[in-house]
Amino acid sequence: MDAISYERAGDIAGALRAAQQPGTMFIGGGTNLLDLMKGGVARPARLVDITHIPGLDAISTLPDGGLRIGALVRNSDAANHAWVRERYPLLSQALLAGASAQLRNMATVGGNLMQRTRCPYFYDTAFAQCNKRAPGSGCAAIDGHNRMHAILGASTQCLAVNPSDMSVALAALDALVRVSGPGGERVVPFTSFHRLPGDRPELDTTLQSGELITAVDLPPPLFSEHAHYLKVRDRASYAFALVSVAAALQLDGDTVRSVRIALGGVAHKPWRASAAEERLTNRPLTDATLHDAAAAALQDARAQRDNGFKIALAQRAIVRAVNQAAGRQGGVA
Numbered sequence: 001m002d003a004i005s006y007e008r009a010g011d012i013a014g015a016l017r018a019a020q021q022p023g024t025m026f027i028g029g030g031t032n033l034l035d036l037m038k039g040g041v042a043r044p045a046r047l048v049d050i051t052h053i054p055g056l057d058a059i060s061t062l063p064d065g066g067l068r069i070g071a072l073v074r075n076s077d078a079a080n081h082a083w084v085r086e087r088y089p090l091l092s093q094a095l096l097a098g099a100s101a102q103l104r105n106m107a108t109v110g111g112n113l114m115q116r117t118r119c120p121y122f123y124d125t126a127f128a129q130c131n132k133r134a135p136g137s138g139c140a141a142i143d144g145h146n147r148m149h150a151i152l153g154a155s156t157q158c159l160a161v162n163p164s165d166m167s168v169a170l171a172a173l174d175a176l177v178r179v180s181g182p183g184g185e186r187v188v189p190f191t192s193f194h195r196l197p198g199d200r201p202e203l204d205t206t207l208q209s210g211e212l213i214t215a216v217d218l219p220p221p222l223f224s225e226h227a228h229y230l231k232v233r234d235r236a237s238y239a240f241a242l243v244s245v246a247a248a249l250q251l252d253g254d255t256v257r258s259v260r261i262a263l264g265g266v267a268h269k270p271w272r273a274s275a276a277e278e279r280l281t282n283r284p285l286t287d288a289t290l291h292d293a294a295a296a297a298l299q300d301a302r303a304q305r306d307n308g309f310k311i312a313l314a315q316r317a318i319v320r321a322v323n324q325a326a327g328r329q330g331g332v333a
């Protein structure tokens, strides 16, 4: 067992100071980090507990009509908050699709953004090959069991997928991640927060060393009327997505005025389906336009040995999610 030291931060400045020591990690709800530590995957020398920093557990309105969700807001509190349910039902649905009630009561919004892939080779240190856990060691999933792995944006170094449901909705909603660090505060567009594996799969995000997530900002609500989060998984609860779809629409009669579609379970980051959005915008929402958009979303997909089924599954899930968001009875492929 490794010895670790523990410190409780009283404010953001104190947390940032503490994080300057090498080997330090922040801990919030701990629902992923403690698992990683118990398995020997994460081995911090020092934990800085951020759960007592005042002000980071609040949900507040923004001057532009948007919403700020503090990094320490528990997933269950975010999902059930009246403003989130009424104005951002897509986010509420995605949060409630994740994990179990007990985990949602502990897990924080900031921690949800930082959770790591559930690739089994990453978690099992008996496997020597994992470029994410041990850079340069190889990737056991490439020739191994890769049913749950990526079909979009993978590299020759890593096929892992991001496991977060919440992040798929936040990608669709064009959220912003607020970050404090040694260089001050900055705001990261959500679709730039997580990264593709490339040749640095050990890096999940664009967060810099010593930076702390303080909040997630949601733009003014445009999609409270037509939104749906669809999660397809092997069992009805407490399972990670094979494929998920966050769909949100603004409709003018049957015509799509604007649309957001993001996919989960398919890539190293929440995958914004921009090609599908382009195919639907300012077009009538019909079975034909929807199937055309779903095909466009997966046009660059590449199957691994065991996960070719995900391509057709993702296309069907897009059709179903958009139809559900629109309140439409249209056909499901």
Ligand code: SF4
Pocket: 117, 119, 120, 121, 122, 129, 130, 131, 132, 133, 138, 139, 140, 141, 142, 157, 158, 159, 160, 201
């Ligand atoms: Fe590791 Fe990524 Fe390969 Fe999984 S897919 S074994 S996380 S390098």
